[in-house]
Structure formats: C-alpha cells, structure tokens
Amino acid sequence: MKVLGLSAFYHDSAAALVVNGEIIAAAQEERFTRKKHDAGYPRHAIDYVLSAGGLTPSDIDYVAFYEKPFLKFERLLETYVSMAPRGFKSFAMALPLWMREKLYQKDLLSTELNALVKADWNAKLVFSEHHLSHAASAFFASPFQDAAVLTMDGVGEWATTSLAIGHGNALTIEREIHFPHSLGLLYSAFTYYTGFRVNSGEYKLMGLAPYGEPKYVSQILENLIDVKPDGSFRLDMKYFDYCAGLTMTSQRFDHIFGGPARNPEDPLTQRHMDLAASVQFVLEDVVLRLARSIASQTGMRNLCLAGGVALNCVANGKVLRDGCFDKIWIQPASGDAGGALGAALAASFMHLGVPRKVVSPDSMHGSYLGPSYADDEIETTLHRVGARFVKMTDAEMFAKTADCLAAGLAIGWFQGRMEFGPRALGNRSILGDARSPAMQKILNLKIKYRESFRPFAPAVLAEDAADYFDLNVESPYMLLVAPVRQERRRPVSAEEAALFGIEKLNVPRSDIPAVTHVDYSARVQTVRQDTNPKLHALLSMFKERTGCSVLANTSFNVRGEPIVCTPEDAFRCFMGTDLDILVVGNCVLRKEDQDSALAINYKNQFELD
C-alpha cells in the first residue's frame, strides 16, 4: 500500500511517502520554494517524494491529510459564538479566509492531485485528526511495540494536549485537553510578550531562559494556569486575547507582569530573561506532572513525544532524567510538517491494517528522508554556477575537512539526503570546532547574521557522548538537553559571572565552549556509524587529530532562510557568507579560490524570523 501524507494550508507544508508501512521519503515545501514556513500546497515536496519512491501519481493508493478542516471550522465557530459580541474583528478576518479557501480544502486537494493525474482522488483522500497525526508520527516511527504517546502543541482542531496508547499497529487516543487551554499557546503568549514572533520564536524564549531567574512562577501559577497534580490544566482566559482578539495576551496580563509586551526591536532586559525562565519552569513542571501521571496510570514503560512542545528539548531532558519512563522517543519532525508523515503512517497502519515491523534504533532512517544528489549531478551543478573546486577521494575529503576544522575554519557540510524536521543533523550543516572560544561569535555574526542566546549544538560520536555529557541514552535528533560533565567545566570568575545577557555566552565555560550554554547545558546530537557514516567518519578523523570527538553543528542557512536543499543553494549561501570551506559530496571548495564576482549580498535577502 502506497500512502502519500500531506500537511498544508496553515504553516510548514510537507509531503511524506509511506509504502507498506515503511517510511520512504519526506520533505518540507519551504526547502524547495525557499520561503520559510511555506504554507502552500506542497507540490514540489510531492514531486520529490514520488520520485524518491520511484512512483508516478497513479501508483498512489491513498492520500492522507494531517487534519480535519471541518472540525477546525467547528472550533472556530463555537469559539466566536461563545465570545460574541467580542471578537468580531478577528471573526471578520478569519471568515473570508475560510469562505474563500479553507472550507474547500478537500476540493482543492482533489483539483491539485487531478492536475498530476486524472483519478477519483475524492475516494482516495482520507483525513486524520491533527493530534492523531502527531501521535502516529511518534509511535509508528518509534522503536517500541507498546508505548504511551503524549502530544502537546498550540492547537489542532480542538485538542491541544493528548494521551494515546499504542500497541503494534493500533493507536488509540485516550484523553485530550481542549482549546483554549493549551500549553503551547501559554508558551506562545510569553513568546509574544517578550517580543518574539509567535510560532517561530519559541526556541529563542527557551534559549533565553537560562539567563534569568524564575521569579514570576508564582504569578503564573496563581493567575494564568491552574495545574492539577496529574498535569491536567486550565488557563484563565481573562489574561489571554487569542480567542477573540488579534494579540496573544490581554491588558490584565500586562498588569500582572509589570508592563506592555516588548516591541521586537526594543532591548532585552533582565525582566524578559526572568519571564522566559519562569514560563520555562512552569512548562517543565506541567510536562513532568503529565509524564509521571501517564506512567503511573497506564503502567507503560515507554513514552513517545510529538507536537510543537516536544521540540522543547530542555523539558524533554527533564522527563528523561526524571526516570518515570524507562525509554523515551521523540519524533524529530514534531511540528506540523511531521503531521504529513503521521497522517500517512496512521492511514497505513490504522486505516489499511498494514502489519507493523518494529525497527531499531527507529524507522526514521536518521530523519535523512529528503533529496540527495549524485556525484556527477553535484559536479555539473558546481560547474554551471561557476564554482572552483577540487574533487577528492573519501579519505582525502575527510582528512582535509578535519584539518580545516582543527584550524578553526567554518565549514559548510553538504552530504547525502536532506533532513526532515527543523534540525540540521549533519547532512545540511555548518560545522565548527567546539573547542574554540571564538567559534560561537564567528558562526553567529559572520555566517548566520544573528545574535543567538543558545550556543550551537554538539554533534558527538555516540560512543563518546558519555565522556562529555551526563547522558546515558542516545540523542540522535538533538531533542535532549544534557549537562556538560563536571570535570569538563571551567570555573567562572566573579567578574565574568557579573556580565549581562549574551556577553555571558562569550565566557568559556568548558573545554567545549562553543556548545556549552550559560547553565552548562548542551543540546546533544549523538552520531552513529550506521545512521550517518560520513559525519561519523569526519568526527573520528577530527578526534584523531585533536583528541576531541565533538563538533559544533548548526543548520546550513542564514537567519530567516530555509535550510539549503540543493548544491546550488549551498553554493549561494557559501558565497553570501563568510564560510571558509564548502564540502559538497566529495567536492571541496575554498573561499579564496572562488571568483569574487560571484559573491552576493546575502544578508538582507531573507525576512528576519
């Protein structure tokens, strides 16, 4: 059975292909259109997944969409009715969208699919609920035969948090918390209030939290959210404006936290950092309570996580260290793009009854599910764009790259299949020496064109991870935060401790300062030989030269740009930034060899996120 999964029309459109229960390919539309969070119909992603599976559109048995538009419309109508006459402005903005486009999603999908090939697509279209899609993306891709599945996000149709139980190829939603009570929207409210963009700035808030003190926890727990011992919760909606208004928070919220929301261009103060620390503390507390109560009530020993809140790797790390579950597995594409994969998996196993084969370490193929390019294709492209390069053997390429990294150079690293999900896991990455105290600043200011509150993620040989971090499990998808080991830490002087904000991050805190946060935490990616042999070989070569098996890994893009997809995207980004070396497959490009006329002003090409 060949099932095409789609997510589209809200944000992060994507397509995924599942054949007889096996994940073949998945990609986000933004990578092809170069438009961040592209919400359009994912025609490029569909073309790609079909070609990756060697299929034509007529081979597809079912198309699974990741949510149910009518249920979402029902929620909108009921919310507006319950808020009336307040909320008319929001209603007047939402309604035309629905009347013009969103109510017709089934027709729109049929029309677009008919453009590929004439067929009775209405009969082949199935719709999965939003949280079921998230849950399916986590459970069916996990290495577990039985597991509890916790999904948390902003909102889908009605559900904002759900508990499901998975056995073999069955998955049942057991309990849900409904809109407007949402952990994701609580976090987004603080994202908005601290001046970041809702739906993309949440990771900045998480990164900001270690700079602050959780001084506002009592205000949050006494006023905003009522959390029960089992982790279920209700928000007091008088502090929020997202049901009826066009902002996330209300004036009462401003009153509690001592002023209006920060404008995006205003400076960050200690108060904003304390707010970030406080909401992060509350989020972790709720997630921990949920996890503990699920463990005790279900008796399950395995936990799967998905939904946007599952990208909060600090909270995930706390759940892991709490020990309420023996094993946890987090879907790397936990946002809505992953819904495309979940819908296809749900349709395959639950709707069509395909038998499920549990695979170790999981069924995601390292999340390397996107396009790859053959050597001759890479060379043809590089010649066409005017690149000057040297083609090397594998051994020469690894040696050259490891030497350059050890010399403190910043490397664009483009290998194999593109990652699915928001993290670059070593196939579309910018790599640097984690030991270098300057690497943080170099990568941020000269290459990524941003200031970042979080240091870069460490990519570490899986077999050496415990030498650097207090982590006794694998973290292949950078979704677990773990402390840097005590013996690697460097004491900070009183003068350094007194520094403010991002200046704190520039103080080396360990022998791998480029990946150590101000609270000595790190967002770890463990690299296995069988999952990513090239990155593993590079790390091993780097270790041979330096004794260190950690590299700083960040996504291959600049601020506001989708991660590069093709060799041409990679060359463009290389020529528009201060990257020193670009390695595409076995082709190695040095910046000083390139024609300076090909340099482009890249910095202002993308809208800031």
Next chain:
Amino acid sequence: MFKILGEFLVFMKVRKKYWLFPIMIVTALLGGLILLTKGSAVAPFIYTLF
C-alpha cells in the same frame, strides 16, 4: 457552495451538533458580505488558530 453546505450537514449529523446549522447560515451570509466589502483575506499573525 451547495456541495460544501451538504458536506457540512453530514458533518453536523455525525457530530450531533445541529445547532451549528443556523450559525453556519448566518456565518455564510456574513462571510459573503465581508468578502464583498473587502479586497483580500489576510490571516492575522496568530495563524496557528486559524
């Protein structure tokens, strides 16, 4: 439009929410009116909710 109304009727039957029908009709009329009086429909920034 009629096809959508028909599908929505089936939806309400399944969900047992017939009380949504008059609201749907009023909404359709209001939505049509808003559409006629506005050039374009742009999602506000909190697009998660819509």
